[in-house]
Amino acid sequence: MGIGYQGRTLKEMLEEKDRLFGESGHIYGLERLELVEEDPAKLMRFQMRLLAACINAKETGKLISASPTALAMGELLFMLATSEGDVVCASHGLMGQIQCVPFILRSIVELGFEDEPGIREGDIFSTNDPYYGAPHASDCFTFVPIFYKGELIAWAVGMNHIMEVGGIVPGNLSALSPNAFTDGWLYPPMKTGENFKQHKWWELLWMRRTRMGDFNILDDKMRVTGAVMLHNRALEIVEEFGVDYFRRGIKEILERERRYYLERIRTQAVPGKYQLVVFFPVRYKGWVGKLFPSSDRDWLLHMPNETRILSDGRFAHDLEGLTSEGDFHCQMWEPGIRAMASLGCWPTFAYTPTCNSALTYMIDYKIPPGTMGNMKNPFASTAMGTGIMSKSTTVGYFQTLSYAYLARGFLEECFPANPCVVGYGLDGVMADGFHWAGGNFSFIGGDSYGGRPYKDGEPSCMSTPNPEPDMGEVEQLEFLEPTQLTIGKKLVPNYCGHGKFRGGRGTNMCELVCDPGQHLTIAVFSSGSSETCTIACGFCGGYPGLGSVTYFLHDTNMRELIEKGLPYPTDFVQVREWLKEGKLKAKKVEFYPSDTPNVECRDGDLFITAAHANSGWGDPLERELSLVERDVYYGWLTPDVVRVIYGAVTDEEGKIKLKETEELRQKMRNRRKERSVDARDWWRGEREQVLRKEFSEDVYNMYADILKYEKFHRAFMGMWQLPEDYQL
Amino acid sequence: MAEKRYLLALDAGGTMTDTFAVDQEGKFVLGKSLTNPENEAFSYIASVEDAARSWGMTSADIHQRALSSTYTGTTMLNILLTRTGSKVGLLITRGFVDMPLMERSLTWLGQSYEDILHQQLHEHNPWLVQPEHVKEVTERISVGSFYMQHHYMPGQVVIPLVEDEVRQGVSELLDQGIEVIGILTIGSYVNPIHEKRMAEIAREVVKQRGVDISVVASHEICSLPNENERLKTLLFQCYVAEIGRKKLLSVEGAAKKEGYDYDLLTLLSYGAAASIRYPKLCEAVVSGPVGGLLGGRIVAALLGRPNLICCDLGGTTFDAGLIAAGLLLVNKEPDFAGHRLRLPMVSIDSIGAGTGTVIHVDEATKRINLGPESAGSAVGTCYVYPDITIGDIDLILGYLNEDYFLGGKVKLNKERALQMLKERLAEPLGQDVYDVSSKVLDLLHSQMCDHLSSMLLSKGLNPAEFTLLTYGGSGPLHVWGLDRGLMLGAVLMVPWAAAFSAFGCAAAEYFHRYDKAVTFFLTPDMIDDVKMYQAMGLSAAWQELEQRGYEELEREGIPREQVHFRHGISARYIGQISTWEAPVQKGRVENIEDLNRVIESFEKVYTTIYPAAARFPQAGYQITEVYVEAIGEKIKPVIPRYPLKDKEAAHEAYKGQREAYMDGKWIEFDIWEMDLLQAGNRIDGPAIIEHPMTTLVIPPENYVEFDEHRFIWYRRK
């Protein structure tokens, strides 16, 4: 006797759901939407009621939280799911994680929880384990089953991104993690509470397994409180509409949403094959490798994403060619990949009042086993999979649909963003021996977007993980990092991808390390490296977005400058120039194009991170001169840059000199003519290099790895017409 | 000189300026004039003149006898929306020059849920300060941290102020011809020393230059954390308030010509009346919808019903505010016109729902979405709007009278509305037009109900303990939907809805609110002496704010003996980021019991919202803010009583019958004229009571009663 509908077990219900979709192609086999047909307005009312319940849970619950990421940056989410695990609707917040819930609840069923430990009214289940469906350690999920007269009719789910996960490096995202054991505290699905209250031992675990136990406990209380509120509201709605209507209604909402998405694609996009590729370097050799021999190497990750828009409006993604799995931090399993992919779907076609997991039913993935997107090793690290693989998954939709919408004439919907974010965790020991830890997430809270076919990108305007971007307040964030005095939070001139419409300018945070006491280390994670561009292709002749920039300046003369009442640099461009001019002195300057190890810092050190330099659209030489003039007037771009890239000549007031500009632009077109070659000649030269295997070690290793995969092998051999026996 | 016994209150809306004049017995008359944005002094006088007429007096007669005149409305807001504010110069901490451009990425405020997801629509606000008018100054003050007992204390100067940069910055700004200077430094809410010095220097330089330019430092108008929110508040003050004050002074000038003796008063965002010379006039920018709530508070007191939900349903938005235990609830980080501010504002939640709300239908998937667009005063396809709206539905279902909209000034086209609803709603959904239309109304009603119940539940309040008070044009038209969807204590309407918010102004308490950030940690392991040591600081903070209250009110002509105070704190468990505001009984902490009572007041608020499991006293408490409200006494209007007539309404009030569609069938509704109904009358449903400004729909199962104040009680049979 199961706890499901008419005494069925959850296993049976899950199997039936799979069977019905497999047979009919409709979610839960709903070929007819009876409730919709009978009374569309009533179902809409039902749907909006459920949504209101989720939003109420979030808005009320979030205030309990301790992490700025949850409260200020909205990195939390409350969801209502069917007993089979499909999310019906969700509050705003960390929207991607909606797609993980079906996987986690499937695990809970397949682990046989219904029998042991049992699923009862008032129980609380928790997990953050990617092996069972979560994206990475920092995303913690809390589940409260909703029972009606002994039947499990739905789940109330709360989740948020916590500040500290107890990993090998402090903070919540680690760029230094060869395996699951260094990722931090991973807890598989487990029953952590009863009677709507967490057990005492659960709080103790937080206190002992993470560096910020008190904060994490408050976040846990937030998730439980919100989920229980949602649980109660849901039961009121059951009373109002009747349990039969509820049971069927939540399923019809899902199936209708699926049809709605398909309709949007068919009416706005173009069927076909779209190709996106992302490269990202992982630098472990020599330092991580010292401790973990299997990680004593660097990787150039290859993340292709071939998207097909099928005739019925569905998407099929082929990730074949992905770098093989290994002992590095940027991996994730399918749930995480789908989570990141959905972040590309919401703004481009899935913007509806109820975000849910109907997307799962219109998106197919091919992810070869043994790769960084489908690891065979159950202990593979997933610490930063979200940040890195979102490049190819999320952006896959931004790029694919931007091209499709451009083709179809819906330019206004084009959304060509190349997200690149940066953040850090830190821990230290104060002068009095007090141990503490903290971190800063604000540059994930608010990104810029790329140039569109009709306008420039804007800075600090969007956020990939969260539709409600928010960079937070220094006066709030410094509460969690006493030693970090923010002396610059600003935009950086010239820091963007260029184009006819340029990308949004990047943001920069500059911090002065103040009296750290006995010890302080900072570890930076980044989702885009300056060694490569954020994605491999610019849009229609524009340049791709730029990677992140991190500087550590040790043993500086900052304290001296301050004492003398002299000004000081507040962004990395100024820092670089001041160093050159000798106005700023530093015994040691460390520059990192993306992630950093744990870096020891002392009083007076400068620590700078920057990101958000987004992609341009179109040929820079076609940029409107009025836009160039504005850029120069406000110092967003400097005269030398607009001259070299935009062929625009300005006078000392920054006004455009028309004649000179036209001449220069013509000259630059001629220059293109002079220094470019026919494709065939270029091909011949490039081919020679391939034949001679003239690759740097990293590139060589990348090819050697991905050539194992038939699809890339075919493309590579065919492109360069290589002999059968060509091998790396 | 005439004896002072009149109160004047004016609400200058976008189109009309309403006057509400009260004499000492509380008898009141109403006046109207067309708002004249170019010359508000003119429409002010015209409106008072109109009111005076009904007493057979002139504007001068009333002004000479007026104890106070309170003028509020959209003056300030228009300056913001029409971008006609001052040319602002800003001095800011080095490294934060782009803060006004970046706006903390809050580029989605006020958008609908769907538009927020559709990130293509995110956008920055028009600049309140030009980038070239922002100057950086070297300085930095520590804001403290959770670990402050091991590191810097809040307010510690880490980077000293470089004064020459201030002088240079100011003179550059003056060269650039700016009209007002704002100053913001990080951490000024814990230690304003740098802002103070910068302001001094700026004022010196301004003086030397011999120009008349006001200098505003952020801590002077807001000494609370969050630099972006404080910056917006500062910019509102600089961009809007200073120009707005000039406009208000011209209105005051006109009033004085008529013989008015005192400062003109205006309404502040947290529901207080204050002199237009009040320094923090930015608090008057967002006072728009507050009037109604103040009116509600009087009604609440008068009727002895301390819990009220006040709803203003207009053409475009559905605004709702709460009065709980007789108090207005205050939001300290309100979003307003796309900006997030840091000032206390009576919390009013709005959703885009009204008679103008546009109906979207997706044929393929039979989805119905309401809004966010609205026809506003264009009503719908029945008037001059291209898309189908709720108004069209109200019309074809027979609730609205096509010949009596705005008292017949506007003729509505029922045929067209019906045609369009068929084409765009019924046919795509394959439904009967009347049936599906009434279902769409249900959808609208349930969205409004969810909005209200979320408001209540998120504060731990129970609808059954609340009385719903609706005003605004469309409130009575849809009140039946609200009543059905919520388990409310009672439902109430005022017949003179239009002037209700002007009435609210007249009823406004004269007080100032002062907030101050503090940092007191009370950990479980702390011994009482240490706790008490901090508690002294608490008392001191209250005392400091009381002092400011005394001084400012005195400057506005209110003697100390007429001033009294309300005290409160904002607190949280250590580690939390949000705080909860709790009023305290006693504004002093003299012993450990007092202190415990302060903590209890926080726990009380917290546990009314959250279950016990959400408590975390083990972490200890942090008191982050204290506030004081300094109240000066001021006479209030009295709502008149009328002799009760019999239940049976006078015959001339009866206008005949009309068919209207409700719950799946056509029903004959009696039609009544509201102005002809009297205290004591009872009207049974099915009935519709019409008024030039509004329409009240009463289903068969309901009836209404006009009480001795001619308040309309909506009841179930």
Next chain:
Amino acid sequence: MERRDERVSQENLKLLVEGKLPWEEVKKMIRLAPKDADRLWKYLNVLQERVTWKDKILLRISDHLYIVAKEGGGRVVKCDCGQEFGDYRANWKLSCRIYVRKTREEMAEVISVEEAVNNPDLVEMREFYCPGCFAQLGVEVVPVGYPVIFEMLPDLDTFYREWLGKPLEDERPDWFQDRTLVLPAQWAKEE
């Protein structure tokens, strides 16, 4: 053709294509739901008016590039300057003029922040120009030897027949086949 959906006028669409439509108007278009069903036809009119040549535009695939139906049959990629790039099933990039930035210095010309200049050991920056007007049509930042990326191969027959209900005359089962590798194969033969 079906009734014009005037919610989006051809004039506004033209302005949008030129990047001159006021943001307030663009926002209205973004909010439009459902979208105007005849958008593509209006769009193709706008585009066709912008070019001097007569070949019928079937689809726009990039700022400057269109798939056009040739008089004598065939579907080729064409630049608005008139330059043709051959059969649309082969990546047009292989019919471009190409300039590759291999060194830091060369990349630093277009990456205007030196810290963000890519690592030449990992990637090269390929710029693809139109041999006719030398507009920059594409940029790739990839490791040396990486096969040219084919950003978009539309399934034209499905599009016109199933999605638009207006099948093209010259439908063929093999119109949706990647022919990019034909060129290198040919070049190799001729080497």
